[in-house]
Amino acid sequence: MGIILWLVFGAVVGSIAKWLMPGKCPAGWLPTIALGVVGSFAGGLPFGHNGAGLVGSVIGACAVMFAYSIWSDDR
Numbered sequence: 809m810g811i812i813l814w815l816v817f818g819a820v821v822g823s824i825a826k827w828l829m830p831g832k833c834p835a836g837w838l839p840t841i842a843l844g845v846v847g848s849f850a851g852g853l854p855f856g857h858n859g860a861g862l863v864g865s866v867i868g869a870c871a872v873m874f875a876y877s878i879w880s881d882d883r
Contacts (some may be wrong), residue, residue, distance in 0.1 A: 813831070814829075814845055814848075815841060815845065816861040817844075817865075818841045818844035818845030818846075818848055819840070819841045820838075820844070820846060821844040821845075821847060821848045821862070821865045821866055821869045822840040822841050822842075822843050822844020822845075822847070822869055822873075823840065823844070824866050824869070825843070825844060825847060825866055825869035825870045825873050826840055826873065826874075828866070828870060829870055829873055829874065829877075835873060839869060839876070841871075843869060843872050843873050843876055844869050844881070846864035846867075846868075846869075846872050847868035847869025847870070847871065847872040847873065848869060849863075849867060850871070850872065851864040851865045851866070851867045851868015851869060851871070
């Protein structure tokens with residue numbers, strides 16, 4: 809059950825981050841979920857995965873998505 813919740817939370821956070829990011833992100837829905845999960849983990853750690861963790865998770869997902877867009881442009 810925990811993995812399913814991480815995937816759903818990653819999808820939500822990744823979708824919010826994709827909506828907030830300017831420009832076009834080259835990621836589809838599956839990479840968006842993966843980037844959302846990674847960003848959620850990276851951004852949510854300092855906030856302890858509580859209510860404030862959502863904001864940190866979105867910020868972390870935006871940062872990971874930004875890094876992904878730079879990395880994918882170089883390829």
